Amino acid sequence: MSQPDSLLQRLWPFRLERRATPSAAMRLASPLIAGVAMALTGLIVFLILGQDPLVAFRVFFVAPFGGSYEIGELLLKATPLMLCALGLAIGFKANVWNIGAEGQLIVGAIAGSAVALFGSESLGALTVPLMMLAGAIGGMAWAAIPAFLRTRFHTNEILVSLMLVYIAQQLLGYLVHGPWKDPAGYNFPQSRAFAEAAILPALVEGTRVTGALIMALVLAVLAWLFTAKTHAGYRMQVAGLAPAAARYAGFSDTRNIWLALLVGGGMAGLAGISEVAGPIGLLQAVISPGYGFAAIIVAFVGRLHPFGIVLASLLMSLLYLGGEAAQVELQLPSSITGLFQGSLLFYLLAADLFIGFRLRRIVRAVAP
């Protein structure tokens, strides 16, 4: 039985065919394809907005590499993204969807700031390490809530961790408007500036990069060792890839959930305290332009692999800097960054289709 080709088939004579094995090359190429597609979308958006696309492109994607200060800013903004995404990726691999890194980041910042504000005079050289510790514990404590509710009451961690973001934001607002407000701060909603001993020093003269970057890179290596070389990391991967197999093998779901959320929360907490003890230098009502949410995209673009995440966090940091530059130089709203971030993830998810499938040209058999 021969049917005439439909118009669609003539215009698009391809069909999707499942690959025998997922393509490793596509897994790596997909983020690049997504990045290019996002940049092209950006060009179109700039055109629609009446900007010279080449000028806009230079401001957005090239200028952030201009000099040592600019590169420092790139690394500075990449740090919290890297920290949050490394932790989230460990959870995502095990199908634990912690999307509340933003809240864990905030509570980490609050806990670390408590050390800075109330202990820096007596603690001396121990101040910064204790702040970091407090930050990590703060983030872990906040992430422990969805972990406890999920393991004890089967409550969905996506919704709980997300709700806790709003609660953390209100808590921060309460502290900087209320008890922690700087009495000499002209009523601004912010704390006292941290003492010298509670500030992370710049790594390189003339930049704002701090030791938090080194910490993040070390943690990236540790995260890689954890997933690739430890049994706990293996158990979590199995739980993510084949939940039934994990159950048969007797791997504890509860342990995976706790581990994923505590690691994710702790890393996000470190990101939070590194921000307030680094570039910000005090606690204020808003301490993150959505790093915790952008980190979700970073984790996916980085293929949930620690080293991929390091690269992806640089790309995401570029988008933040590009958005700021576009606001200053082109008078575009900096929220254009969010537009780019969202479309990047869309393109990535679509391009990922070709990891498992490929396009095949439809060849019609000619009747003899």
Add this chain to the structure above:
Amino acid sequence: MNLDHLIPILVSTVIAATPLIYAALGELITERAGVLNLGVEGMMLVGAVAAFAAGITTGSLTIAFVAGMLAATALSLLFAFLTLSLQTNQVATGLALTLFGVGLSAFVGRAYAGMPIERVPKLDIAGLSDLPVLGPLLLNYDLPVYLSIALYFAVQHFLTRTHAGLRLRACGESPTVAHAIGAPVIAIRYRAVMFGGALAGIAGAYLSTALTPMWVEGLSAGRGWIALALVVFATWKPLRVLLGAYLFGGVTVMQLYAQGFGVEVPSEFLSMLPYAATIIVLVIICRDPKTILLNQPASLGKSFHPDA
């Protein structure tokens, strides 16, 4: 507390619940078809900004609501294409939709921030809104409030009393079986996702033209996520969505009135209430795993492809 105090509280409760009813009933249909769309918050925001922009530009609230609905439907179509045609992970794609919607609405809305818009007018049904008690309590809302209740009846009827509703539920329980008996699973799911998008758009439009007639970044403040939680709370049943929405409306309103009654709590803690209530309610419902197991559409969140 006398009646004069109680009536405005109840009235505000109904108004605060209305966007939740729209968004949650939309997501309920989407989920009953087996698709988990975590992008409600993003669709709501885009609907809110589109409605606001259209309302400011044309001066017509009808066009505003249509614009909000269309914008959010377009986003949901993108989600449907990715998850249903390209088989992407529904959780990740839904998160992407929310992140994209937050960014897009902030970007588009920048030009409209701080502008005033005329609020959706309240009706005066049968000229009786001056009637004591019943007048303000029942007969003096804006049109979308009444339509939200009509929508509940429509959704309830569709799901339980129509053939199309049965097929939609089959897609959510077992797409393989639905496919085998000849239901176009993918097409049904497309329609369910777009229905959810349209209603999230209406919810957004209601936010920016009625509940708080203005635009600010992140206007929805997590209401899209609360709507998602409501569907779980309602164990995927329309009537419980309606009741849950009024419960949450009440919690939201409580934070506004508590200080008026001399409750000495910092405003930030009162603002936490709806989010804390969401968590508590989820815990209560999910405590017994059987509740979810028995009520959740069995194939919720799982990809389906007729060729596979």
